[in-house]
Amino acid sequence: MKKIRVYVAGASGKMGQEVIRTILKEEDLLLVGASDTRHQGMDVGFVVGAPRVGIDITGPLEIENLRSSRADVLVDFTNPQSVLKNSKTAIMAGVVPIIGTTGLDEAEIGEIRTLVEKEKTGAFLAPNFSIGAILMMRFARESAKYFPNVDIIEMHHDQKLDAPSGTALKTVEGILEVREPMVQGHPNEYEKIQGARGADIAGIHIHSVRLPGLIAHQEVIFGGLGQALTIRHDAFSRETYMPGVMLSIRKSSELTELVIGLDNFLD
Numbered sequence: 001m002k003k004i005r006v007y008v009a010g011a012s013g014k015m016g017q018e019v020i021r022t023i024l025k026e027e028d029l030l031l032v033g034a035s036d037t038r039h040q041g042m043d044v045g046f047v048v049g050a051p052r053v054g055i056d057i058t059g060p061l062e063i064e065n066l067r068s069s070r071a072d073v074l075v076d077f078t079n080p081q082s083v084l085k086n087s088k089t090a091i092m093a094g095v096v097p098i099i100g101t102t103g104l105d106e107a108e109i110g111e112i113r114t115l116v117e118k119e120k121t122g123a124f125l126a127p128n129f130s131i132g133a134i135l136m137m138r139f140a141r142e143s144a145k146y147f148p149n150v151d152i153i154e155m156h157h158d159q160k161l162d163a164p165s166g167t168a169l170k171t172v173e174g175i176l177e178v179r180e181p182m183v184q185g186h187p188n189e190y191e192k193i194q195g196a197r198g199a200d201i202a203g204i205h206i207h208s209v210r211l212p213g214l215i216a217h218q219e220v221i222f223g224g225l226g227q228a229l230t231i232r233h234d235a236f237s238r239e240t241y242m243p244g245v246m247l248s249i250r251k252s253s254e255l256t257e258l259v260i261g262l263d264n265f266l267d
């Protein structure tokens with residue numbers, strides 16, 4: 001069996017470690033490289049609490065390392081400052097980036113799309129790899145057809161860099177496919193303290209909570225006449241993302257364009 005060769009950027013991080021532990025258990029996947037600013041020179045197995053793997057963590061991602069690994073895909077769980085450069089590096093090396101890192105803006109995603117087209121390779125980006133979160137977004141899109149008034153509360157651990165979360169933004173994107181931009185709340189409302197009503201996208205307010213103890217949680221709250229509908233998803237551990245990440249690795253190695261969203265790979 002020809003194995004899919006996987007390189008992981010952000011290998012020492014919370015998601016990177018979980019991804020590596022999972023890849024090491026999959027028979028059709030082969031870990032061929034690991035990069036991170038932390039634990040440089042250490043065997044990646046020891047970093048993730050597994051036996052020795054024979055692959056050292058190489059430091060920030062370099063095109064030479066990626067090329068010499070002969071990777072098919074690069075899984076990126078780094079940070080909003082590194083992900084664009086890493087994705088471009090992968091595409092230039094002929095490696096399909098699987099981008100889990102959030103925080104890319106529209107212009108940056110456009111840059112990736114342009115480079116993918118120029119280099120005739122593929123790329124995959126998913127703000128959320130959890131099936132429950134995908135369903136939450138799908139149900140929210142459906143509900144917005146009947147309940148146009150909606151607020152989002154997203155809650156994450158306090159080490160998260162970007163706000164609002166990629167999932168909240170993707171949820172809004174889906175809702176705006178079926179709901180026109182509108183003003184929510186009283187037209188004359190005002191904030192006594194700046195930010196009290198959260199971030200406003202086309203009238204949908206996003207409130208970002210950051211607290212220790214949390215992992216990743218989101219409520220999409222719809223208000224209607226005499227009723228409210230709340231759709232909630234909770235990630236209680238990072239294992240929740242693994243089936244989606246593994247599916248994406250298997251589906252992405254043959255991509256020839258930029259694809260956004262795990263729902264593209266679900267039946």
Ligand SMILES: NC(=O)C1=CN([C@@H]2O[C@H](COP(=O)(O)OP(=O)(O)OC[C@H]3O[C@@H](n4cnc5c(N)ncnc54)[C@H](OP(=O)(O)O)[C@@H]3O)[C@@H](O)[C@H]2O)C=CC1
Pocket residue numbers: 009010011012013014015016035036037038059060061077078079080082086099100101102103126127128129130160241
């Ligand atoms: N799509 C999804 O389903 C999910 C997405 N995420 C996203 O994934 C990203 C990572 O999350 P998380 O694992 O919690 O974050 P962590 O901070 O735990 O891990 C990120 C790691 O990447 C390292 N890093 C930074 N720059 C580079 C670089 N250029 N090359 C290699 N490694 C680098 C960091 O090092 P240092 O600390 O020294 O900077 C750190 O060790 C976030 O954007 C988060 O929002 C998270 C969960 C699910």
Ligand SMILES: O=C(O)C1=N[C@H](C(=O)O)C[C@H](O)C1
Pocket residue numbers: 102127128156157160164165166167168215216217
């Ligand atoms: O930083 C995280 O942890 C997460 N980030 C993603 C996001 O911004 O939506 C996905 C998930 O919420 C966990």
